[in-house]
Amino acid sequence: MLTIKCSGCKRKLWKYRKTxxxxxxxxxxxxxxxxxxxxxxxxxxxxxxxxxxxIDQGGFYKMISRAFIFTGTKDTS
Ligand SMILES: [Zn+2]
Known part of the structure; x- marks a missing residue:
């Protein structure tokens, strides 16, 4: 599970299950x-x-790479 954070203020934005x-x-x-x-x-x-x-693309958000950081681990399954 990843925690997506703002790169500017370091607030936690959402939890994400990356595969x-x-x-x-x-x-x-x-x-x-x-x-x-x-x-x-x-x-x-x-x-x-x-x-x-x-940017909201319907089923997903297209992420702006410089605007966020993340912590946690990617799921391997
Ligand atoms: Zn922020």
């Missing part, structure tokens, strides 16, 4: 297990501090 290797380029909505402090506005998902961290 497979590689970078976090997208966050599929079905694998977001818990929203913490994220806000959705105008087709974007953002931190309460105002930083936009992703």
């Amino acid at each position: 497979g290797p590689g970078q976090v380029l997208r966050c599929h909505k079905s694998r977001i297990t818990r929203k913490i402090e994220s806000l959705e506005k105008d087709g974007r998902i953002m931190c309460p501090c105002g930083q936009v961290v992703g």
Whole structure:
């Protein structure tokens, strides 16, 4: 499980169950297990501090790599 955080203020935004290797380029909505402090506005998902961290693409958020960091481990199954 990964915890996605804002790169600007380090707030926790949501918990994400990532599968497979590689970078976090997208966050599929079905694998977001818990929203913490994220806000959705105008087709974007953002931190309460105002930083936009992703663009709503329907089934997933296209992530803006410089706008977030993550902690935790990727699921290997
Ligand atoms: Zn922030």
